[in-house]
Amino acid sequence: MARRSAGILLYRRGASGIEALLVHPGGPFWAKxxxxAWSIPKGEIDPQEEPQAAARRExxxxxxxxxxxxxxxLGAFRQPSGKVVLAFALEGDLDPSHVKSNLCRIEWPPRSGRQIDIPEIDRAGWFPLAEAEAKIVAGQRPILAALAARLAG
Incomplete structure (x- = not known):
């Protein structure tokens, strides 16, 4: 069975139309x-956890x-890795400057045996849907399209 993640695409109606909140992964690999490279806030669903609860937790x-x-x-979206992202949407607003991520531990540099703590995300931002499409990882572009279709219909 494919690994499953759940996430929330927070959106708002701005002067330029619909805007999506995206997050940028933290750590040295993603720094430049x-x-x-951006994503919706999401993460793996724990065993016995409901997808919406996982999306809220993440x-x-x-x-x-x-x-x-x-x-x-918004649907289930298979990523190039084979993981399936169950995406949900919610209209809302938040100030990206107040975002504070949890930390996670990674091995860096790879295969070095050295462990470092990094923020899971290092920043968040609001993007009009056309700009968000260029910012988001390719496998999540259909999530933006699903939101646009849902709001248009």
Missing amino acids: KDQG FLEETGVAIEGELFP
Whole structure:
């Protein structure tokens, strides 16, 4: 069975239309990457955990913000790695400068045996959907398209 993650695409209606909140992964591997590096806040679903509960938990862990309100499903999206992301959306707002991520431990440099703690995300930002499409990792672009279709219909 493919690994599953759940995440929330927070969106708002701005002067330029619909804007999506994306997060940038922390750590040295991603430090100089921008286009095609951002993501929705998401993470693996624990055994016996409901996908919406996992999406809320991951949003809190990655942003430090407890998300409230009724989530609506956008669908299940298979990533190039084979992982499936169950995406939900919610209209809302938050100040990206107040985002505070949890820490995770990685081996850096790879195969060095040295462990370092890094923030799971190092920043968040609001992007109009067209700009978000260029920023987000390729496997999550269909999530943005699903939001646009849902809001248009």
